[in-house]
Amino acid sequence: MAIKFERVSFQYRGVDDKGYLALADINLSIAAQGEFITLIGETGSGKSTLAQHMNALLAPTEGRVHIFGVKLTSDKKKNRKQRLNPIRQRVGLVFQFPEYQLFEETVLKDIIFGPKNFGVPHEEALERAKKMIQIVGLDESYLERSPFNLSGGEKKRVSIAGILAMEPEILILDEPTSGLDPMGRNALLKVFYDIHEKLGKTVMIITHDMDTVYEYAKRVLVLREGALVYDGEPPGLFSRKHVEDWNLELPEILRIQRALEERFGIRLEKNPTSRKELIEALGEVVM
Amino acid sequence: MNRIVIGRYIPGNSFLYRMDPRTKLIAMILLMVGVFLIQSFLHMFVALALVTLILVFGRLSVKRVYLGLRPLVFLLMFTFLFQVLFNRQGELLYSLALHYTILNLSLAFMVVLLWGFTKRFIRFRLLYFLGAVVGIFALLHSISFGVVLGEGTFAVYEQGLSTAFFIMVRLIIIITLSTILTITTKPTDLNLGLESILRPLRVLRINAEEIAMIIAISLRYIPTLLEEANKIMLAQASRGVDFQEGKLKDKVIQVVSLLVPMFIISFQRSDDLANAMEARSFVPGQERTRLHILRWSKLDTVALACTSLALAGVVLLRVVGW
Numbered sequence A: 001m002a003i004k005f006e007r008v009s010f011q012y013r014g015v016d017d018k019g020y021l022a023l024a025d026i027n028l029s030i031a032a033q034g035e036f037i038t039l040i041g042e043t044g045s046g047k048s049t050l051a052q053h054m055n056a057l058l059a060p061t062e063g064r065v066h067i068f069g070v071k072l073t074s075d076k077k078k079n080r081k082q083r084l085n086p087i088r089q090r091v092g093l094v095f096q097f098p099e100y101q102l103f104e105e106t107v108l109k110d111i112i113f114g115p116k117n118f119g120v121p122h123e124e125a126l127e128r129a130k131k132m133i134q135i136v137g138l139d140e141s142y143l144e145r146s147p148f149n150l151s152g153g154e155k156k157r158v159s160i161a162g163i164l165a166m167e168p169e170i171l172i173l174d175e176p177t178s179g180l181d182p183m184g185r186n187a188l189l190k191v192f193y194d195i196h197e198k199l200g201k202t203v204m205i206i207t208h209d210m211d212t213v214y215e216y217a218k219r220v221l222v223l224r225e226g227a228l229v230y231d232g233e234p235p236g237l238f239s240r241k242h243v244e245d246w247n248l249e250l251p252e253i254l255r256i257q258r259a260l261e262e263r264f265g266i267r268l269e270k271n272p273t274s275r276k277e278l279i280e281a282l283g284e285v286v287m
Numbered sequence B: 001m002n003r004i005v006i007g008r009y010i011p012g013n014s015f016l017y018r019m020d021p022r023t024k025l026i027a028m029i030l031l032m033v034g035v036f037l038i039q040s041f042l043h044m045f046v047a048l049a050l051v052t053l054i055l056v057f058g059r060l061s062v063k064r065v066y067l068g069l070r071p072l073v074f075l076l077m078f079t080f081l082f083q084v085l086f087n088r089q090g091e092l093l094y095s096l097a098l099h100y101t102i103l104n105l106s107l108a109f110m111v112v113l114l115w116g117f118t119k120r121f122i123r124f125r126l127l128y129f130l131g132a133v134v135g136i137f138a139l140l141h142s143i144s145f146g147v148v149l150g151e152g153t154f155a156v157y158e159q160g161l162s163t164a165f166f167i168m169v170r171l172i173i174i175i176t177l178s179t180i181l182t183i184t185t186k187p188t189d190l191n192l193g194l195e196s197i198l199r200p201l202r203v204l205r206i207n208a209e210e211i212a213m214i215i216a217i218s219l220r221y222i223p224t225l226l227e228e229a230n231k232i233m234l235a236q237a238s239r240g241v242d243f244q245e246g247k248l249k250d251k252v253i254q255v256v257s258l259l260v261p262m263f264i265i266s267f268q269r270s271d272d273l274a275n276a277m278e279a280r281s282f283v284p285g286q287e288r289t290r291l292h293i294l295r296w297s298k299l300d301t302v303a304l305a306c307t308s309l310a311l312a313g314v315v316l317l318r319v320v321g322w
């Protein structure tokens, strides 16, 4: 297991000494390869906090986190003695708000900033930047632009390209598709899915979009008030009980499928997870 | 970062919270003036004790307020050392001959390097720093063979020591008083109080309302900016910036990677804030009605009387010359 959480709790400390329990008793493991995970939960449920534990930006206040053989505990001194920087190359984390990281004069410089920090030679970093800017759906002319004059969606793409260029083994994206138009969103999701499919890497996406969860994910994690309440396959998540208890929105495909059942009594043989599969399954019924 | 309490309001309930912001502001100014007039050690300690009493009776955690001063410890230490080293008035209390030779200067340099490398593993950094300073002086004093480049003396004079003490305690008291003010006063109340105190300045064509608004907004945004800084540091650490280590060149990039987003975010925020204020028809200088109206209570009269008495007492002591 590349990442392993053992009874992890995390408390943000505020000025009033009370602290805020953002993660409560989390057990979880994530493989170094071949996983496609979505992490969902209401705003403030601790998703970003959990993600920041996965590349050693935060250390638990209780319990242990193992990341590629490095153990993090509440013992700050011991944590500091280990080399944490390499972990951040191996587990790439794209932050929720790109404004927090863009600072160079050009998009190009910003994208190669990460790789160069991890010792990638200049030439190769440039190569990667050219490749990644296209992968995230922008063309090469963007490389010379200032990151501050871009739209929100473009900034987001640039920040994603910056992490992709570090070529992490595990890729974690904190709400990468929020604020994007549906077309752009689907294209980006396809990119992440390709990274998972073709390179066999583990990818984790934090999202509020149930369609993403249902269509792409092989595994879904649900956080509620800091506790991990579900860790399993997406179809199991959308059972009636969970949907009611956790106020989940149903994915589009599932809504259609259930409407077909209730209104027309059409039962599909297989459970389709994408539009294409739905249409095929419907076709079989109709024919 | 979150431990910094300067400029932050923390909800609570005590007489400090019930006082009118105008009272608190005026009382603070009176006490500060008083602290500057004090000239004897004994009175200084009494003042420090009184401020601590205010904290205790105001049900504020003494520990928390003083922990909040921690970021300023280096500033305080620096003023202290500066005074002790360079103020050469009054009686000579202690002197130490220093010899600058190649050997001991390079040894001293090595102590500095050693300190720089090992300090992160040490728990009590301040003590460790003091230890290093003492060590360097000991080195410079005791080793005198080899090529002597120069001679000097480390001397502590009475006046230097006492000035250093007074400056430090004054700073501590002033910072504590202003921390008490911001902890117990909501930014909006502080704004109102400032405004009504500054109102007489209108005669000089100074717009009190604007000044009050500027001060209040700055205070309000200190914690927010600290939070933003924290987030930016995490985001950059994610891209391999190691804020704990690095050579000088790396340090420059680290700071730039923190400051540029800080500036951008601050400008964005101020833009948003300006828009939000305008959307609610805020026009600078325009007469406005109030939702909250400040009310003077008996408590305020008592508090103001007490602080005025304290100030009068200090002035009297000074005049009598105790």
Ligand SMILES: Nc1ncnc2c1ncn2[C@@H]1O[C@H](COP(=O)(O)OP(=O)(O)O)[C@@H](O)[C@H]1O
Binding pocket: A012, A013, A014, A020, A022, A041, A042, A043, A044, A045, A046, A047, A048, A049, A050, B227, B230
């Ligand atoms: N730096 C911080 N200091 C104190 N509390 C925080 C901090 N960051 C987040 N929190 C709190 O922790 C909780 C979880 O935050 P977060 O992980 O960002 O949630 P999510 O990403 O699911 O919206 C929230 O209630 C938030 O207010």
Ligand SMILES: [Mg+2]
Binding pocket: A047, A048, A049, A096, A174
């Ligand atoms: Mg979040």
